[in-house]
Amino acid sequence: MGKRLSKIYTRTGDDGSTGLGDGSRIAKDAPRVVAYGSTDELNATVGMVLACEHVPDPVREVLTQVQHDLFDLGGELCIPGMAMIHDGDIERLEQQLDGFNTDLPALKEFILPGGGMAAAQCHLARTVCRRAEREVVTLSRDEEVRPQAVRYLNRLSDLLFVIARVLARASGHGEVLWQHERRKKPAS
Template sequence: MGNRLSKIYTRTGDDGSTGLGDGSRVAKDSLRVGAYGTVDELNSTIGMVLASDGVADDVREALTQVQHDLFDLGGELCIPGMAMVHDEDIERLEKVLDAFNDPLPPLKDFILPGGGMAASCCHLARTVCRRAEREVIGLGRVEDVRPQAQRYLNRLSDLLFVLCRVLARASGHGEVLWNHERRRKPQA
């Protein structure tokens, strides 16, 4: 690891700019900073899932690996031209997703966020992941972004959805199903 911070504040961002990993400076509200900032937020919400009670070891192992991947992805987005997330990472995610999804019953209804604290935190992570994906897509329209970044986030949101189901079932709360008939008026 290169530079270590001995002093947390530098005052260099007081003008509304921040330094990228390649040394260039951009506005703090640039699309690039927004994209890697949301990836950081996603990593934090996954930390909330991991801090919840009742998370099984296999889920914990999968999400810990995801946190490391997201740190790499944030680095890739912070350093233009850097490649830190690869096809192998996406393929690993797909295998993990399949392993968690295969034992689940087919989905017949929409699921509402809920099903216990861990599942609820995972739903939050899933929605932040979708936002990160949208921001990476937006960044890719104006700057070079490797397609692996977008594909990783797309696959991760699918994995998080499946883990929401796994966590809700494991908690004893079960999945919270959307009641599409609640608005139908009884027949007279």
């Protein structure tokens, strides 16, 4: 285990810089910091899903593992050249996604975010995941980023969508479908 923080504030970031895991310093708004910051935010939003009541144990187990993965991914993004997310992690997400999706009805319409608190929080996590993915892609244009990082976030956003559907159904709220026909056509 690396250094332990005995003092939380260091004042070293007062100049607008932050330290990476390899000891180098970069601007707090650098694409690398933005990417791992959004990954950290994503982890917090997954924690919000887990804080909701009535999250089924299989979902709870998967999302707890996801939190550990996201911590690893943040470390990978914070330490240039580090490899902590692997193909097996992505394959696991795909298997979990397939497993949860098996019992869901086929989609015929878009779903609005909602379906109870846990499902709504999961939809929020999904959107934060998509943003984190975009920011990792942005980072990869200028710096080395392993493709597993982008692939993991891409699969995770799909998994979060499916879990939101599972949670909406489990809560009894059900899914709210987008009603594209709700707009009346203007009279000619």
